[in-house]
Amino acid sequence: MSTIDANGMLIDPKVILRRSSGIEHGALPSVLAIVVHQTDSSTAESSLNGYQVGGNGAHFLIDKNGQIYQTASVFARCYHVGKLIKSKCLTINKNSCDTGAMAKMLAMSWVNQINAIDAHERAKPYPDRYPVNSDSIGIELVGMHIDDKTYEAVTAAQNSSLQWLIEELYAQFNLKAEDVYKHPTVSYKNPGEASSAIWK
Ligand SMILES: [Zn+2]
Structure with a gap:
């Protein structure tokens, strides 16, 4: 090494x-x-x-x-x-997402959505995000x-x-x-x- x-x-x-x-x-x-x-x-x-x-x-x-x-x-x-950053739970395992919060974000316009998802994801510890x-x-x-x-x-x-x-x-x-x-x-x-x- x-x-x-x-x-x-x-x-x-x-x-x-x-x-x-x-x-x-x-x-x-x-x-x-x-x-x-x-x-x-x-x-x-x-x-x-x-x-x-x-x-x-x-x-x-x-x-x-x-x-x-x-x-x-x-x-x-x-x-x-x-x-x-993108949502890891959405990509890997939708069931592990906070489904209520995610549904609200996915209903937003694209620009609002990707900003909201980023903020939501950054609040998680790695490797959840x-x-x-x-x-x-x-x-x-x-x-x-x-x-x-x-x-x-x-x-x-x-x-x-x-x-x-x-x-x-x-x-x-x-x-x-x-x-x-x-x-x-x-x-x-x-x-x-x-x-x-x-x-x-
Ligand atoms: Zn690059």
Whole structure:
């Protein structure tokens, strides 16, 4: 198992450290989950340059050739999930939802509905809800979107590196396979994002 140093960086020959403090937004007090993304950029360099500017980003970036970069400390919060999370109970097991509250929200207009569901879900502890920025690590895979429903395929080298990295993070943070999510599962995104990412 690799080590995490005092700055929250993963020390391993497989990982190049390219930390951008501009994508770190306060402390990440605990890591309960991992969210897997695709960048919608064509190269790692363009994402790394974007992270230098600051704003949204994730903790790790995996290039098409499988090279892993750590781009933010695992002790820091990154903005990678988005503002609004979906309802996990609606997706996984409707019977476990608060049916009265959910019926009221589902009767609202779309914009009101997704805002109300987000607030309702955030009041729950993980894992009753999907992960949020304040309890999850983000992993970005370099890859472009193709259309409204599709992204380019994750490469075999990316999936191999993703598997290695996720296993390291399982060990470091005592996580399990059910704690790893594709971004469109968690929030309202192009459903093709990370759809061909594979891990155990
Ligand atoms: Zn994403």
